[in-house]
Amino acid sequence: MDVSVENDRAPPGEAAGLLRHLNPEQLAAVTLPAGNALILAGAGSGKTRVLTTRIAWLVQTGQVSPAGVMAVTFTNKAAKEMLTRLSTLLPVNPRGMWIGTFHGLCNRFLRAHWKLAGLPQGFQILDAQDSVSAVKRIVKAMKLDEERYIPKQCAWFIAGAKEDGLRPQHIEVRDELTRTQQAIYQAYEDQCQREGVVDFAELMLRTYELMRDHAELRQHYQRRFRHILVDEFQDTNRLQYAWLKMFAGTDNNVLAVGDDDQSIYAFRGARVGNMADFEREFHVQQVVKLERNYRSFGNILDSANALIAHNSRRLGKNLRTEAGPGEPVRVFEATSDFAEAQWFLDEARQLQRDGSPRSEIAVLYRSNAQSRVIESALFNAGVPYRVYGGLRFFERAEIKHALAYLRLIENPNDDTSFLRVVNFPTRGIGTRTMELLQDAARSSGRSLWQSVGAIAGKGGSNLGAFTALVDAMRDATRGLTLREIIEHVVQSSGLADFYRNEKEGAERLENLDELVNAAEAFVTQEGFGKDAVALPVDEQAGRIAERLPAAVALVDTQPDAETGEIMSPLAAFLTHAALEAGDNQAQAGQDAVQLMTVHAAKGLEFDQVFITGLEEGLFPHENAAADLDGLEEERRLMYVAITRARKRLYLSFSQTRMLHGQTRYNLKSRFFDELPEAALKWLTPKLQGFGSGYARDYQAAWQRGTGLGSMVGAGRVVPASAPAAFEAQARSTPNGLRSGQGVFHTKFGEGVIVTLEGIGADARAQVNFGRHGMKWLALSVAKLTPVD
DNA sequence: ATAACATTCCAGCGT
DNA sequence: GGAATGTTAT
Numbered sequence: 001m002d003v004s005v006e007n008d009r010a011p012p013g014e015a016a017g018l019l020r021h022l023n024p025e026q027l028a029a030v031t032l033p034a035g036n037a038l039i040l041a042g043a044g045s046g047k048t049r050v051l052t053t054r055i056a057w058l059v060q061t062g063q064v065s066p067a068g069v070m071a072v073t074f075t076n077k078a079a080k081e082m083l084t085r086l087s088t089l090l091p092v093n094p095r096g097m098w099i100g101t102f103h104g105l106c107n108r109f110l111r112a113h114w115k116l117a118g119l120p121q122g123f124q125i126l127d128a129q130d131s132v133s134a135v136k137r138i139v140k141a142m143k144l145d146e147e148r149y150i151p152k153q154c155a156w157f158i159a160g161a162k163e164d165g166l167r168p169q170h171i172e173v174r175d176e177l178t179r180t181q182q183a184i185y186q187a188y189e190d191q192c193q194r195e196g197v198v199d200f201a202e203l204m205l206r207t208y209e210l211m212r213d214h215a216e217l218r219q220h221y222q223r224r225f226r227h228i229l230v231d232e233f234q235d236t237n238r239l240q241y242a243w244l245k246m247f248a249g250t251d252n253n254v255l256a257v258g259d260d261d262q263s264i265y266a267f268r269g270a271r272v273g274n275m276a277d278f279e280r281e282f283h284v285q286q287v288v289k290l291e292r293n294y295r296s297f298g299n300i301l302d303s304a305n306a307l308i309a310h311n312s313r314r315l316g317k318n319l320r321t322e323a324g325p326g327e328p329v330r331v332f333e334a335t336s337d338f339a340e341a342q343w344f345l346d347e348a349r350q351l352q353r354d355g356s357p358r359s360e361i362a363v364l365y366r367s368n369a370q371s372r373v374i375e376s377a378l379f380n381a382g383v384p385y386r387v388y389g390g391l392r393f394f395e396r397a398e399i400k401h402a403l404a405y406l407r408l409i410e411n412p413n414d415d416t417s418f419l420r421v422v423n424f425p426t427r428g429i430g431t432r433t434m435e436l437l438q439d440a441a442r443s444s445g446r447s448l449w450q451s452v453g454a455i456a457g458k459g460g461s462n463l464g465a466f467t468a469l470v471d472a473m474r475d476a477t478r479g480l481t482l483r484e485i486i487e488h489v490v491q492s493s494g495l496a497d498f499y500r501n502e503k504e505g506a507e508r509l510e511n512l513d514e515l516v517n518a519a520e521a522f523v524t525q526e527g528f529g530k531d532a533v534a535l536p537v538d539e540q541a542g543r544i545a546e547r548l549p550a551a552v553a554l555v556d557t558q559p560d561a562e563t564g565e566i567m568s569p570l571a572a573f574l575t576h577a578a579l580e581a582g583d584n585q586a587q588a589g590q591d592a593v594q595l596m597t598v599h600a601a602k603g604l605e606f607d608q609v610f611i612t613g614l615e616e617g618l619f620p621h622e623n624a625a626a627d628l629d630g631l632e633e634e635r636r637l638m639y640v641a642i643t644r645a646r647k648r649l650y651l652s653f654s655q656t657r658m659l660h661g662q663t664r665y666n667l668k669s670r671f672f673d674e675l676p677e678a679a680l681k682w683l684t685p686k687l688q689g690f691g692s693g694y695a696r697d698y699q700a701a702w703q704r705g706t707g708l709g710s711m712v713g714a715g716r717v718v719p720a721s722a723p724a725a726f727e728a729q730a731r732s733t734p735n736g737l738r739s740g741q742g743v744f745h746t747k748f749g750e751g752v753i754v755t756l757e758g759i760g761a762d763a764r765a766q767v768n769f770g771r772h773g774m775k776w777l778a779l780s781v782a783k784l785t786p787v788d
Numbered sequence: 789a790t791a792a793c794a795t796t797c798c799a800g801c802g803t
Numbered sequence: 804g805g806a807a808t809g810t811t812a813t
Contacts, residue, residue: 389802623800
């Protein structure tokens with residue numbers, strides 16, 4: 001099925017056609033001569049186009065066969081987009097190439113070499129949740145204090161260690177804390193190995209180690225992938241960089257595309273420094289800068305450029321456009337998060353009336369919790385919207401339950417899945433029984449499943465029934481289609497009945513139906529099985545295998561004699577579910593307003609973009625604003641947000657906001673001071689700040705309209721208790737100060753009163769001074785001047 | 789063993 | 804304002 005290179009070698013004319021629409025810099029990047037190269041690609045400069053055209057050009061000019069290409073991305077979306085675009089550029093089936101996310105490619109690699117990697121053939125992948133609960137079990141089993149060794153933090157520590165390429169024995173033990181962390185890491189690793197599961201970081205590390213330790217394997221892959229292209233290079237971590245070196249060897253060509261100004265993942269180990277290291281260690285001769293922006297108008301770009309100029313340690317890049325200044329950047333100050341949402345709603349409606357599709361209107365925010373207020377406003381107004389992020393489809397509880405049964409069918413030793421559903425729906429297996437079982441498993445070093453027999457006499461009859469149930473599922477589903485398997489499991493597990501009787505179960509039942517649909521879609525997706533095992537297919541057709549030393553079995557797996565499948569559809573689907581958490585809402589196709597975090601917006605663009613919640617403590621986030629590195633990453637995040645907009649950009653902030661269930665008073669973000677005044681248009685009077693007229697009107701309008709906020713249909717309930725925030729704000733004290741008031745302090749500068757306490761000489765105020773933090777001040781001493 | 793209730797903690801981004 | 808835990812009553 002793979003087409004040989006010779007047949008695809010295009011006439012020169014066709015290759016030239018590929019290049020027709022490129023600007024000079026893009027053209028230079030696409031047609032770079034052999035060698036390693038770095039492309040500094042600014043936002044909206046046609047980065048994906050350059051990457052895909054480069055691949056197509058290399059193939060069409062006969063410089064590489066499709067099988068010799070590896071292209072790595074971070075997100076599934078980016079990988080998919082690359083595949084789609086390539087298929088329009090090339091007459092070749094791009095399946096011969098390795099195109100995917102780092103983790104997806106590692107999965108592919110480990111599926112082919114599972115034996116060599118010391119994994120069971122049907123190894124399963126733990127997502128972040130699973131990983132935390134696995135650590136939790138360890139901490140419990142080791143009888144450690146869960147307050148001190150917080151499972152989430154331990155999981156974070158382990159992932160961090162792996163991303164630095166460190167195994168437990170490499171952890172530097174300095175004190176009791178690190179000693180215990182090391183022990184937890186070791187126990188976690190043993191447990192994963194026993195259960196035949198790997199977490200995300202393990203996919204990367206195991207692949208890296210396998211390449212490092214097996215010369216023949218390494219040579220094979222280094223001979224195969226002549227051209228390696230890496231997208232979003234600024235987001236790579238230490239391990240990914242080492243991994244890349246391992247695949248690249250010394251003779252191959254690596255094209256790294258990145259933008260240091262869009263590095264927003266340092267918090268999870270990304271090293272922008274990899275770009276400089278790459279330039280040095282890979283002897284990069286050519287650095288191409290793409291600075292021509294085809295996305296945004298001038299005012300938007302001016303804002304982005306001015307903002308990011310406040311960062312130090314940049315590689316240096318300035319976006320420019322020939323599109324003219326366009327609309328000014330509009331700035332709005334709201335009195336509350338509710339008012340902010342209401343204002344957005346009004347603007348969005350106006351934009352719609354002016355002819356914009358809803359899907360071209362995006363609301364961006366720093367953290368997921370902020371979506372709720374905006375959702376309420378849209379929901380009450382009946383405006384369709386779509387939220388990205390938050391709870392993803394495969395992360396929903398009911399879906400994870402169903403997947404757990406399916407995983408047990410594939411691999412009964414998966415203790416995480418066992419624990420998830422052993423008593424769900426409830427079948428009379430309580431904590432006492434489970435403790436017995438876990439003790440038995442621990443002392444014998446076997447899985448929970450294997451230990452069921454050991455405690456058979458001690459009230460374990462229900463346990464026996466459970467394993468019998470799963471065994472029966474396995475028997476009953478043998479030979480069925482994936483769809484039938486899932487339908488059967490949802491029924492026979494009792495999940496369907498359970499949710500049918502639940503009050504709020506209707507939506508969960510729908511999701512379970514949706515799971516069946518997802519499976520169906522997965523199966524019909526062309527060549528799903530091949531995707532997981534493309535390597536053997538390549539080998540069968542290819543020439544490369546002949547050159548391989550016999551010592552290394554390139555592929556551990558023999559295809560099923562009957563079906564030719566190397567992986568069962570079920571196993572493949574479970575892998576898919578773990579690696580692609582999926583979208584959270586399946587309202588695909590409908591024209592809807594887009595809601596997402598700034599992180600999720602990276603790589604996307606919209607005609608109209610609203611960046612909301614631009615307040616000190618929120619954006620920049622208080623956990624990041626403390627040190628320079630953190631602050632600079634926040635600024636890059638803001639840069640990413642701004643550069644999403646094509647035509648119009650709106651920035652908004654609010655004086656008050658509900659957070660942790662209570663009202664917080666925030667100052668406007670320092671980023672406003674870093675934007676060019678000439679590009680901005682304040683919709684509310686600037687500097688007059690607190691309680692300005694426009695904002696009040698919106699507030700009043702909101703209060704009039706509320707209370708009617710009845711929700712239609714089943715689903716979430718939207719609180720109608722917004723005005724509470726304003727009562728608190730309006731409450732005055734005898735000395736003339738009130739909470740929510742803007743004040744000036746000679747030392748700390750501008751701030752907002754958060755709380756007032758005490759009377760007379762005892763009167764104290766808690767004031768939020770933004771970047772100077774929250775202070776308690778004695779009013780008899782501190783000189784606070786009202787600023788509005 | 790389980791359901792109903794009370795309490796605590798959290799809300800920072802993702803493969 | 805919600806999930807996830809801990810506690811109590813059946």
